[in-house]
Amino acid sequence: MRISLSTIPLPELDVDLLIYPVVQESLDEVLVSLAPYLTAPPERIRDEFKGELAQTFFFYPEGLSAARVLLLGLGASDELTPERLRRSMAPAAGIVMEKRTDTVAIVFPTLPVDEETAGQAMVEGFMLSTYRFEKYKTEQSTTFEGPGRLVLHVEGKQQAARRGAERGRIIAEATRFARDLVNLSPHEKSAQDLARYAQQSAKKYGYYAEVWDRERIEKEGMGGLLAVNRGSVDPPTFTILEWQPENAVNSNPVVLVGKGVVFDTGGLDLKPPQYMEKMKTDMAGAAAVIGTMEAVARLKLPVHVVGLIPATDNRPGEKAYVPGEVIRMHSGATVEVLNTDAEGRLILADALSYARTYDPELVIDLATLTGAQVVALGRLAAAFMTNNHGDAEKRTETFVALGEKTGDRVAPLPMYEEYKDLLKSDIADLKNVGNREAGAITAAKFLEHFTDYPWVHLDIAGPSYLDQPFHYRPKGATGFGVRLLVEFLRTLK
Numbered sequence: 108m109r110i111s112l113s114t115i116p117l118p119e120l121d122v123d124l125l126i127y128p129v130v131q132e133s134l135d136e137v138l139v140s141l142a143p144y145l146t147a148p149p150e151r152i153r154d155e156f157k158g159e160l161a162q163t164f165f166f167y168p169e170g171l172s173a174a175r176v177l178l179l180g181l182g183a184s185d186e187l188t189p190e191r192l193r194r195s196m197a198p199a200a201g202i203v204m205e206k207r208t209d210t211v212a213i214v215f216p217t218l219p220v221d222e223e224t225a226g227q228a229m230v231e232g233f234m235l236s237t238y239r240f241e242k243y244k245t246e247q248s249t250t251f252e253g254p255g256r257l258v259l260h261v262e263g264k265q266q267a268a269r270r271g272a273e274r275g276r277i278i279a280e281a282t283r284f285a286r287d288l289v290n291l292s293p294h295e296k297s298a299q300d301l302a303r304y305a306q307q308s309a310k311k312y313g314y315y316a317e318v319w320d321r322e323r324i325e326k327e328g329m330g331g332l333l334a335v336n337r338g339s340v341d342p343p344t345f346t347i348l349e350w351q352p353e354n355a356v357n358s359n360p361v362v363l364v365g366k367g368v369v370f371d372t373g374g375l376d377l378k379p380p381q382y383m384e385k386m387k388t389d390m391a392g393a394a395a396v397i398g399t400m401e402a403v404a405r406l407k408l409p410v411h412v413v414g415l416i417p418a419t420d421n422r423p424g425e426k427a428y429v430p431g432e433v434i435r436m437h438s439g440a441t442v443e444v445l446n447t448d449a450e451g452r453l454i455l456a457d458a459l460s461y462a463r464t465y466d467p468e469l470v471i472d473l474a475t476l477t478g479a480q481v482v483a484l485g486r487l488a489a490a491f492m493t494n495n496h497g498d499a500e501k502r503t504e505t506f507v508a509l510g511e512k513t514g515d516r517v518a519p520l521p522m523y524e525e526y527k528d529l530l531k532s533d534i535a536d537l538k539n540v541g542n543r544e545a546g547a548i549t550a551a552k553f554l555e556h557f558t559d560y561p562w563v564h565l566d567i568a569g570p571s572y573l574d575q576p577f578h579y580r581p582k583g584a585t586g587f588g589v590r591l592l593v594e595f596l597r598t599l600k
């Protein structure tokens with residue numbers, strides 16, 4: 108999708124569809140300015156369209172170069188937020204996709220939000236809403252990849268709007284890329300495939316990538332990753348991504364860790380069918396890390412960032428790891444594996460203990476880690492947990508606020524010390540599962556054992572995938588995390 112700014116007089120804007128976002132308070136003003144082009148009296152429109160959030164009104168104008176006009180309600184001006192702006196784009200995008208509209212313009216509304224933020228939010232909202240995954244649809248005629256051109260019609264602060272729109276485009280494209288990786292069929296998504304997709308992205312956008320094979324992983328002693336991989340016919344990979352610009356504001360890197368279980372059958376503790384169905388999405392954390400690295404490099408953010416992706420599938424097999432088995436982790440700790448379906452924490456623990464070698468300022472892991480997270484918080488937010496290195500309270504506050512701002516919401520769960528006791532093993536340093544209670548937290552307590560630096564854990568099992576569309580998130584993979592992380596890195600000082 109090409110995006111441009113335009114200042115030519117509105118009547119001359121030659122597009123298939125003109126989207127006209129309207130805050131409630133300025134409805135009268137807008138109708139007056141549109142009056143010469145209306146085929147019906149403005150009162151008729153006002154009867155049907157009040158500018159309420161998500162309300163739309165469609166008409167064929169007279170005397171405009173644009174073929175059609177869509178009024179889009181933004182609700183009350185004092186309640187407008189970037190998230191509302193993003194969400195408001197979804198109904199417009201729905202019409203664009205349904206009518207297969209090729210060229211679209213959005214009239215930049217007068218808003219209580221600054222132009223840069225507004226430009227970014229509208230472009231994100233539009234580009235994320237028009238996302239479809241149709242790679243495997245045979246009937247090419249049924250697929251429409253979205254409009255070829257999006258024009259922002261700006262009268263006010265053009266530079267700011269342009270900056271915002273450009274950033275929004277890059278971030279939306281990175282999020283769409285993360286969605287693609289998650290939606291991809293497992294047959295094109297071995298651990299090696301996933302590593303290759305990351306390498307290709309790195310090559311294209313000029314950041315560093317290195318992929319470790321099984322032999323190297325063995326040499327590093329990543330016993331968790333190797334144990335999970337043992338039932339597989341495909342080798343594991345460990346991918347290291349890095350963006351280190353000369354003008355980095357941080358002297359110690361921020362390390363991002365993404366769970367890359369490319370398919371989770373549960374292993375010998377096999378999942379029942381209804382739980383296994385969606386398990387191609389068990390690498391959504393890895394996808395978010397790859398998408399974030401791509402956006403960071405394209406935006407040339409002045410931050411030193413490292414991405415780590417332990418990847419494998421988790422299957423039963425002749426050599427599969429078994430319940431009761433004790434494994435030795437990268438950190439040297441021993442773990443009694445009592446459930447082979449709690450595999451994510453095993454591969455993440457190795458990545459987390461390896462992350463120490465970077466002397467990181469902060470490590471953030473993203474993982475579709477527990478069904479308990481979905482039970483606790485549903486699809487609207489990730490679970491946020493953190494350890495006590497540095498200022499945990501401030502970190503929590505920062506992430507909750509960024510979550511609200513970006514729409515990638517996070518909700519904190521408590522890391523009570525007592526829950527660590529649920530992971531005591533009779534024969535090893537710890538076991539990989541607690542009981543059924545507080546499952547999202549015990550998983551985090553397990554990971555915490557492998558950290559000795561400021562650390563944030565985001566359990567994204569719920570928000571990474573939707574069965575029903577939700578505003579600018581179509582059903583399927585959401586790309587959750589990319590926008591949250593990019594915003595975090597962007598505001599790092």
Ligand code: BES
Pocket residue numbers: 371373389446448449450451475476477478479481540541546568569
């Ligand atoms: N990948 C799953 C968690 C998951 C569940 C992700 C639902 C997305 C949607 C994870 O590996 C898993 O199986 N966790 C177990 C842990 C349990 C055995 C302690 C779970 O949550 O049931």
Ligand code: ZN
Pocket residue numbers: 371373447448449450451
């Ligand atoms: Zn599992």
Ligand code: ZN
Pocket residue numbers: 368371389448450451475476
């Ligand atoms: Zn899993």
